[in-house]
Amino acid sequence: MAIRRGRGVAAINYPTGMNLGGDPTQALVHSTPTGNFMVTLSSVDLGQGMKQIMAQICAETIGVPTDRVIIDTADTDTGPHCMGTFASRGTHRAGNAVIQAAKEARQVMLEVAAEELEVNASDLETDGEGNIKVKGAPQKSISIFDVALSAHFKRGRSISGRGMFLIPRSYPEKETGAMKPSTCYAHACTVAEVEVDDETGEVTVLAVKNVFEIGRALNPKMVEQQLVGGSWMGISHALYETTEPYYPNRDHGGTDFNQYLMPGPGDLAKTEIIVLERPSADGPFGAKGPGEMCANPQIPAVANAVFDAVGVRIDTLPITPERILRALRAQAAS
Amino acid sequence: MAKVPVQFTLNGSEKAEFVESGTTLLHALRDKIGDTSPKGGCHQGTCGACSVIVDGELRLSCLTLAETCSDADIRTTAGLAEGGVLQPLQRAFLDAFATQCGFCTPGMIMAAKVLLDRTPNPSREDVVEALSGNICRCTGYEPIIQAVLTAARANSQNAA
């Protein structure tokens, strides 16, 4: 009887969005009288940071700091349609809608600035700090604060824009299954190191090294949040979680956090995250959806590592001590 | 149903309410007094989202009867920032990106506060132990552990 070590690898890809159902999201952007920008949506923030990312996307597109953007979302009396937050679609679909709306608003803003500065709008650029300047002559500039005031009180313009992102629905061909299920794919490769106690069947995940390719890390700290949390959930799925431990038997299902098991703060694997960025052709600033795929590769990587450690295959999830012990006994008997 | 009077201080302010006998402190705080910072994640003492501090002790408000808290000094996350200024613990949660959906956060902060009040320089194991009754489904815990350790360092620097 001994503690045995093993490691395993898995590589995966994951689709962004749900083309097979139709996938629309809309956004509206308008400026306040003093040049702050309101983004109106009906998208839902589940905790992944939808509001923050939409603010950064709008700010980058208009050319203002993020703290000048306000997100008003998920009120159906004001927000235009969003299909919902699922299928790793939120940042990609809503982000594209916000970009389109913000571009339209930016164009009006530049036109008003052009009138104030008596130049062509195409000669103007934003400095990202709240000012609009003439290209090549930065001393000739106007603040976005003053542009918004002018638009509202002097020139009678609405600095606003409408955005829409729609991937047309793909219908699978009946006989061949030809279809376009997604527009872009995120990627990952995970190496897991485990220890397995061959007396108790208990598995300890010592370390996971996760490499994720996500198109573009729009906010690297928030990407890290999702990837670390997702990696934890993947390990949890691999070893602990189920509502029916003896599926298809319906008995013994957990009804609280004492019975439904997940790793606690004392059970964490050493987690390494490496991010690559290959911008997607149609993502907002190249972003893909990382939220779901980040919890997938740990599961097979852990399963393969368990085999590497003790030489038995557990092909049923979760990989519980009971399943490992039964497999070890069967192996010893044969 | 007979009502019983309860009187306690909440984050330094006196509060008095009549509640049905058997009412939990969580229910009294949220639905009677209007402090919604403790969250009801399970109502059975297994998630820690409802954690509050009663006379210096960490308590699950969903398993604490309001009528047992007469004359108690009750502290919640809503009362932590003084004069609108975040405490180092709250600041550390922000800086460490230790919140995602935020639902577990007030309970985590209460658990961490009791730890730091008693153990100003905790080890990682101390932090893990202190947070072990609080469930988080988003973060994988590591950022929360780091936030508490960072807050402890900030506290000891302020004290020095």
Added chain:
Amino acid sequence: MELRKDYFADVRKDGLHEIGQPRPRLDSPGHVTGKTAYFADRNFPGMLHLKMVRSPHHHARIRSIDTSEAEKHPGVVRVLTARDVPHNVYTILILIQVGPEDETVLADGKVRWKGEAVVAVLAETERAAQEAAAKVKVDYEVLPAVFDMEGALKPGAPLVNEYHGQNYYHYDSGECRKVRFGDVEAGFARADHILEQSYQSSPIEHAPTETTGCVVTPEGNDRFTCYTNTQAMFFTLDNASIILQMPGSKLHFVGGTVGGGFGGKVDVIVEPIAILSAKLTGRPVSFIYSREEEMQISSPRAAEKVVIKDGVMKDGRIVARKVTGYTDAGAYSRHSPYGAQKGAAHYPGPYTIPNVWIDTYCVYTNRTPSSAMRGFGVTIGDFALEVQMDKLARLIGMDPLEFRFINAYRDGDMKAHRQRTEGAALIECMQEASRAANWPVAEKYMAMSSYRKGA
């Protein structure tokens, strides 16, 4: 976290002002001060609490329902049964024309899973609602139930859901979603080795710390405001409009700040009955799942069975892959027909294989309906695929990581569902993993690229 900017640097514009910057989250100050308002943080005077009477049987006919004792219970305001629901039989994907309607808001004549909602009790307090719910008498005639997918698909199995007529979802392609690419049998015939393996998972709960729920208040102008933690605002509003036969203009949904979802809050379960309750009583109504309901009543990730048969050459090339996937939908469709179909599009994984045959089935059993969860239609498939890849590598005596390089898809490769690969990066992820994990592979693999000349 390490951001490796050296990969794909030629196709990326860095140096933007706001994008790529680790800006602090604007919602975090609310979280750390306990000020963030979740749906349940709204409390209205006179609010009623809804509790469900649920089926104790996996499959049963309802002979009769007697709510008289419950109605007399102190604090009870109203008791609802199926006949109170205007359009009681519904399915959420009807909004994207995926039918048939197959699920009841409140059970009508039959229950098909243990835990199914039968009667809704509205009372002044949660406790009164709970006590009254226990006084509802339902007379059941227990019917044979089927729990495993294999059994459900056998001739003569108990029929789980009459709206489907058989224990699987009928796609336009027949009993399963199909993908056919190349000639899989010819591939097997010329393969050096064949490996057929079966993989299985059990249902998994999203377990968000905030349970599913909503609070509805009548606005006094024939409109109803629903504070909800749904993941999809209009999807839920429009489904509620259908179920309640109420114009969407009467409904106002407010949400967007959710205590974790992971796919568990895309079903439309709590909102329609809570709005109906507010309408029929004229009072605010709260319907919030208990932790036990969240764990056992809310839809889990489906249990899946995946059978993979591969033909592989000694040199490492996979020349044929046949995948049969089964998704355990439980008693009702919810999003499962979509998930099974998404699986068909995902197989055979991120590998270029010339001959592929995929069948994915959505199967009905007498268990809690499953639905979407993080990685919907893909997570369990990836488990099966990647364990299978490990087995194949060992079968032919090859390093598991090198084996994946040989088969990895690259730009321009044709996928089984007949889309050209674009923007691939699997190879680069594996190269970086090789370095980070000190898992060396042959230099030729480290020199590979997802790019192809002219692609």
